[in-house]
Amino acid sequence: MIALVAGYGLFEARKIIEGPEVVISSPANGAAVAGPTITVRGTAKNVSFFTIDDAPAFTDPAGNFEATLSPPPGYTVVTVASIDRFGRRASTRVALTVLDYCPV
Secondary structure (H helix, E strand, O other), rough: OHHHHHHHHHOOHHHHOOOOOOOEEEEEOEEEEOOOEEEEEEEEEEEEEEEEEEEEEEOOOEEEEEEEEEEEEEEEEEEEEEEEOOOEEEEEEEEEEEEEEOOO
């Protein structure tokens, strides 16, 4: 019985043990994009504070995020970072080449 209770306690504590997790699903690392804006999408789990390029950002209840950025032409690195409630940090980056965009 004690082993069952302890096992259940560990199962429920798995999110606390794992720490924060951030994944960028779009755009792909190394992509070349053309246009005045880019949309960064992904998921963040077990986070209490979340930023995209050092600006506070938000997730939906499932942990999905989406942000539209307007980077200058050239090489750009987008950084998505998070902190969990215990101060543990996680971050991920995606490097992009933003092509000159000139609407006609």
